[in-house]
Amino acid sequence: MASRYKLPYHRRLFVMLLGFSWILVACFVAFQYHREKQYKVDMLDSNLQLYNAHLIDAIENDSIDFTASVNELQRPMENMRISIIGIDGSVSYDNTLDSLPAESHLDRPEIAQAIATGTGYTIRRHSRSTHTNYFYSATRKGNIIVRSAVPYSMSLQEVLDADRSFLWFMLIVTLLISILGYFATRRIGRTITRLNQFAAQAESGANCDIVAFPHDELGSISNHIIRLYARLQQTMVERDREHKKAMFEQEEKTRIKKQLTNNINHELKTPVASIKVCLETILAHRDLPADKHWQFVEQCYANTERLTNLLNDVAAITRMDDGVAGITKEPSDLADVIADVQSTVAEQVAKAQMQLHINVPQHMPINGNRTFLTSIFRNLIDNAIAYSGGTDITLEMVDETHDTYTFCVADNGVGIPDEHLERIFERFYRIDKGRSRRAGGTGLGLSIIRNAVQLHGGTIYAANRPDHGVKFIFTLAKH
Numbered sequence: 001m002a003s004r005y006k007l008p009y010h011r012r013l014f015v016m017l018l019g020f021s022w023i024l025v026a027c028f029v030a031f032q033y034h035r036e037k038q039y040k041v042d043m044l045d046s047n048l049q050l051y052n053a054h055l056i057d058a059i060e061n062d063s064i065d066f067t068a069s070v071n072e073l074q075r076p077m078e079n080m081r082i083s084i085i086g087i088d089g090s091v092s093y094d095n096t097l098d099s100l101p102a103e104s105h106l107d108r109p110e111i112a113q114a115i116a117t118g119t120g121y122t123i124r125r126h127s128r129s130t131h132t133n134y135f136y137s138a139t140r141k142g143n144i145i146v147r148s149a150v151p152y153s154m155s156l157q158e159v160l161d162a163d164r165s166f167l168w169f170m171l172i173v174t175l176l177i178s179i180l181g182y183f184a185t186r187r188i189g190r191t192i193t194r195l196n197q198f199a200a201q202a203e204s205g206a207n208c209d210i211v212a213f214p215h216d217e218l219g220s221i222s223n224h225i226i227r228l229y230a231r232l233q234q235t236m237v238e239r240d241r242e243h244k245k246a247m248f249e250q251e252e253k254t255r256i257k258k259q260l261t262n263n264i265n266h267e268l269k270t271p272v273a274s275i276k277v278c279l280e281t282i283l284a285h286r287d288l289p290a291d292k293h294w295q296f297v298e299q300c301y302a303n304t305e306r307l308t309n310l311l312n313d314v315a316a317i318t319r320m321d322d323g324v325a326g327i328t329k330e331p332s333d334l335a336d337v338i339a340d341v342q343s344t345v346a347e348q349v350a351k352a353q354m355q356l357h358i359n360v361p362q363h364m365p366i367n368g369n370r371t372f373l374t375s376i377f378r379n380l381i382d383n384a385i386a387y388s389g390g391t392d393i394t395l396e397m398v399d400e401t402h403d404t405y406t407f408c409v410a411d412n413g414v415g416i417p418d419e420h421l422e423r424i425f426e427r428f429y430r431i432d433k434g435r436s437r438r439a440g441g442t443g444l445g446l447s448i449i450r451n452a453v454q455l456h457g458g459t460i461y462a463a464n465r466p467d468h469g470v471k472f473i474f475t476l477a478k479h
Contacts, residue, residue, distance in 0.1 A: 388413025
């Protein structure tokens with residue numbers, strides 16, 4: 001866009017301002033020149049009109065000898081031509097002519113004005129009688145018209161011309177205005193040119209150079225525009241970042257669901273195959289001893305329990321993956337939740353010859369989903385019972401702030417190898433696959449725990465204890 005103009009903006013602005021200024025000054029000078037010249041003409045006419053009035057008074061006192069009246073009256077200027085003209089336009093007296101003209105003077109402009117209004121003048125008119133240019137001033141009183149005239153020579157022209165020093169003064173003022181206008185328009189024009197260059201760079205998508213603008217209103221507007229553009233760019237960057245993040249999360253969710261589907265398919269094959277083998281054996285050998293028959297039935301039941309647990313865990317994972325919008329939260333008490341979990345796992349703890357130690361306050365209000373809160377504590381204790389190989393399980397609240405509770409579930413068992421600590425919360429990740437399957441695990445317990453903790457605004461991590469065993473540290477948001 002900038003290349004279409006031959007001159008920069010500030011120069012075009014200066015030319016327009018200069019043209020406007022010179023036109024304005026020229027009009028003012030012309031008006032003032034005409035006014036001053038008219039003022040001098042009126043002054044000259046007033047002097048001649050005054051002389052004409054005195055001459056008319058002298059003629060009225062001595063109406064016979066015009067020459068004596070003219071000669072007796074002092075003239076305001078030298079070389080004056082005095083004419084006395086009747087109302088009919090005939091010349092009765094003229095001090096510059098030897099013989100009076102016979103033609104009527106009614107067509108003379110000053111005579112016609114004097115007859116009409118009482119006075120009249122003509123600035124420059126050529127006399128047909130003397131062949132000289134005169135300034136005429138005529139005065140009428142009654143039937144007498146006295147006309148006085150002075151030759152329109154170079155000296156009179158200079159007198160009537162306006163004072164040319166005024167013209168030089170206005171020229172100097174105009175030049176000063178032009179110089180000031182140049183610097184002012186250059187300052188404004190440079191700001192607009194910089195802003196135009198910035199807009200062109202922004203439109204083309206190039207990296208915009210942040211330039212300094214002057215500390216005035218236009219500079220302030222330019223800085224506001226640049227800041228708005230910077231905010232827009234930042235917003236667009238953040239939008240693109242959020243879009244990429246959302247796309248990544250969507251792709252990750254799709255990948256996880258695909259992986260979950262494959263893992264579920266793989267996990268379902270083992271118990272289904274085991275049930276099928278047991279049932280085929282029973283059907284093929286109907287005469288099996290009773291103890292063998294019931295052994296196969298018990299294996300079928302154990303695998304159906306494993307299938308039920310797997311389906312329940314998958315349903316919980318899917319529900320949490322679908323988002324918190326469909327999960328209701330309501331005021332609960334974590335002390336009651338932990339008490340219910342304690343009573344539920346009491347038989348398992350005793351059967352495993354372990355002891356459960358709980359150290360929490362009697363009242364811990366929280367806004368959450370009771371089902372998933374229960375799964376957190378229940379799965380951690382079940383995990384310790386099934387895999388720790390220890391004798392003690394400890395559940396205690398280790399910290400409380402205005403917004404969160406912090407809990408620790410620990411055991412004194414064999415612990416977890418350090419290389420597995422970072423991955424134990426992944427879905428279907430097992431440290432010892434054979435042992436996990438024998439214990440009836442689905443590989444989703446710790447993943448459910450992590451999602452449930454995140455659902456309640458918290459975080460969780462695992463670490464080996466210095467002596468023996470492993471500990472799970474997690475937080476839960478109160479609100």
